Amino acid sequence: GEALAVSARVAPLGSRLVLLLVEDLTEARRIEAVRRDFVANVSHELKTPVGALSLLSEAVMGASDDPEAVERFAGRMQIEATRLTNLVQELIDLSRVQNDDPLEDAEPVRVDELVAEAVDRCRHQAGTKQITMAAGGTAELRVWGNRGQLAAALGNLVENAVNYSPARTRVGIAARRVTAPGGDNIEIAVTDQGIGISDKDKERIFERFYRVDPARSRQTGGTGLGLAIVKHVAASHGGEVTVWSSEGQGSTFTLRLPEAGASRDRADPHPDLD
Numbered sequence: 001g002e003a004l005a006v007s008a009r010v011a012p013l014g015s016r017l018v019l020l021l022v023e024d025l026t027e028a029r030r031i032e033a034v035r036r037d038f039v040a041n042v043s044h045e046l047k048t049p050v051g052a053l054s055l056l057s058e059a060v061m062g063a064s065d066d067p068e069a070v071e072r073f074a075g076r077m078q079i080e081a082t083r084l085t086n087l088v089q090e091l092i093d094l095s096r097v098q099n100d101d102p103l104e105d106a107e108p109v110r111v112d113e114l115v116a117e118a119v120d121r122c123r124h125q126a127g128t129k130q131i132t133m134a135a136g137g138t139a140e141l142r143v144w145g146n147r148g149q150l151a152a153a154l155g156n157l158v159e160n161a162v163n164y165s166p167a168r169t170r171v172g173i174a175a176r177r178v179t180a181p182g183g184d185n186i187e188i189a190v191t192d193q194g195i196g197i198s199d200k201d202k203e204r205i206f207e208r209f210y211r212v213d214p215a216r217s218r219q220t221g222g223t224g225l226g227l228a229i230v231k232h233v234a235a236s237h238g239g240e241v242t243v244w245s246s247e248g249q250g251s252t253f254t255l256r257l258p259e260a261g262a263s264r265d266r267a268d269p270h271p272d273l274d
């Protein structure tokens with residue numbers, strides 16, 4: 001409707017311009033739709049734990065003469081409160097990384113420290129499932145970037161590997177330097193022997209709130225925002241995140257980041273001099 005009306009008005013200017021205008025309007029509409037969807041999704045995701053908390057608090061009040069029931073309801077309230085906290089934290093993380101501002105507080109960051117932090121974050125969860133975590137190749141490697149953002153990105157990948165794997169499997173984290181003409185990169189690969197991801201889902205898992213199996217994701221405390229955060233962190237660092245996966249066999253997520261080297265190290269005022 002609107003696009004056609006505009007195109008009719010500017011038709012004498014030539015069909016190319018008309019086409020551009022129509023495309024612009026379509027793109028603007030698409031962005032607006034994505035924004036609306038996002039707000040609707042956030043509202044829905046917030047409503048779920050808040051609704052549960054409200055019901056559970058009523059249940060607690062109604063069960064004041066039954067201490068066991070009170071304890072049970074309180075336990076569930078704690079789970080919902082944690083879920084709410086995670087969701088708000090991830091929304092904050094996402095809004096920080098998805099603006100196009102230049103990278104703040106970038107510095108050389110040791111890969112072995114990032115990996116140790118990510119493994120620590122999942123140690124409890126991996127322990128209860130008897131998942132073995134092994135890291136290798138990280139010594140001496142440093143990436144250039146924002147430590148907090150990088151830790152959040154790698155932490156999300158390792159957390160997913162543990163969450164979407166059955167008991168008694170292995171999660172491996174391997175890092176290596178990859179030589180490239182524009183400056184060397186570091187690749188950090190997180191490999192699991194988990195449920196895997198179909199080709200169809202592979203295209204969508206990096207979208208905000210997209211989950212292959214919403215029930216399973218919620219059960220493990222997932223927000224559906226983790227991979228969107230990883231994608232934005234990679235992009236803002238001039239890197240990329242890619243996935244290889246085979247259904248029922250496992251997945252490998254690879255985070256490629258610029259190496260902290262002389263040519264990119266902003267602390268070095270003479271990058272090209274020996």
Ligand code: ADP
Nearest residue numbers: 160161164205211212217222223224225226227
């Ligand atoms: P969530 O909070 O649901 O884990 P993510 O954005 O981190 O959200 O991941 C999106 C979806 O991608 C998950 O819900 C899950 O279906 C799928 N996924 C992510 N990592 C893995 C993995 N290592 N193995 C299998 N599926 C995965």
